[in-house]
Amino acid sequence: MLYPELFKSLEQVRWNMETDIPWDKFDAAKLSDEQAQTIRMNAITEWSALPATEMFLRDNHGDSDFCAFMSVWFFEEQKHSLVLMEYLRRFRPELVPTEAELDKVRFEFDPAPPLETLMMHFCGEIRLNHWYRCASDWHTEPVIKQIYKIISQDEARHGGAYLRYMKKALSEVGDSASAAFAKIGVLMASARRTEKPLHPTNLHVNQSLFPNDTVQSRLPDPEWLERWLDDQIKFDGVWEKKVVDRILHNMSLLFERTFDTVQELNRYRKEVVARLAVKPAEAV
Template sequence: MHSFDVFHHYERKHWRLADVPWDTIRRDLVRPEYVTMAKSAVMGEANSIAAQHGFLNEFDDYDFSAFVAVWGYEELQHHFAFRTWLNAVDAEVRESAVSAMRAPYDPGTTPCATLATNIISELTVNHVYRAVASWVEEPVLAGIMLNASRDEAGHAREFLHFARIRLQRHPEELPSVLETLHVYTGEQRIKHPVGVFKSELVALRDHETIDTAFEMFLEKVADAGELDKLQDNIRRAFSALTGMDVSSNARVRRRLAEALA
């Protein structure tokens, strides 16, 4: 059972909030942009509860469900790590905004599309967290960002594993995978499921969201061509998943047309 191996791997490399040196936070280095980034991260990570709900309802596979339980714990840890840092610098997160994230997602057009969406979200956050960790000068927040980034890379790897198995068993779901890739990489902006499905919630008005972080990332952190690098990385992962050349939007559309023919 793959989740059994994943559990043992995570247990060996897992970091703990208790090991974060909270008493070394450099308040003199905290900038308003860091607070905005951390609040936005809290809102993105708050969706792990809703996502677990959806996964466990949509999939009846025990192995994947066991992985989801491990994944959900790590995502909740990210949420609590960012909130602990914010509390330490006297920044408030609105509880009503966090609570609004509890509503479960609707299932994807196919189970493989759901997995594909999560591959994209993990790769996106991994990329952004890693870059922000290098940009942030406050060392404790930078460390949290780096640890979370590493976790997200591992999560993407496991979602790819389960998507590959699902696609082998259900090749008819290939068009939904290609369609998902096109939806999230077909525009010159960062798209994330939390932003796509929950940005219009009333409780989020006048509050930071995950899209706030992505906009700030592109404006203040990203190098020239950073979005292209992120999208190329996502397409490479989907090329490995599908065995197809999906290295550009045009190629994604062509593969999708062929799969639907």
């Protein structure tokens, strides 16, 4: 069971909203209206950890270890939304999200294969870590710069925790887990080939609500994410390469072989799929 160890390690580095955020360093002259609006959108987006947790608990009902870890993940992710809203409450109270706006991003996700979902969120944590680091560089107001830096570190630690559960799945179910992780890894490391940012909050998750079944589609400004990345924080090819390299590095650690490119990871995926196709015949 991983939960006790993960709980202890995350507890040791947990930050305090009152003492670790330098609220007294706020500089109103360095916060533009444009920047404040992006903080509002991120606060609402982070609230979607609530439906994501409900999905994880439902789809992993038979895994008490992972479901217990969700208590930590959910707490820390909701805290991200809370600290961004607290920043707005103190310094731009007219932009604090309404409860109705928060409720709108809480909707049911369709059931999905747990291993693929785990890998999707692992990659999502890596991507969000880099988005927030980039956002910290873009912002000019010192308090929000520090907030984004702090929550980016949380996202990195969450990715590390998910990686532990992925390793556990490999030891328990072998190639079935390898195929799931490699498939999603290829997809999430190929984001530069897609029109929209590949992140769990920007993927369709409820067929009956399509096309309004992504978290981003249910925000007050559904188009904000692309504008934030492309025009505001300028998450360019250099940053995207960092995301891809980090995914490939972790896949190399997970599968104990080196992947320098997405193509190499895809070749490995095909090897695993071929092995799985042979196994039923061998069992006959």
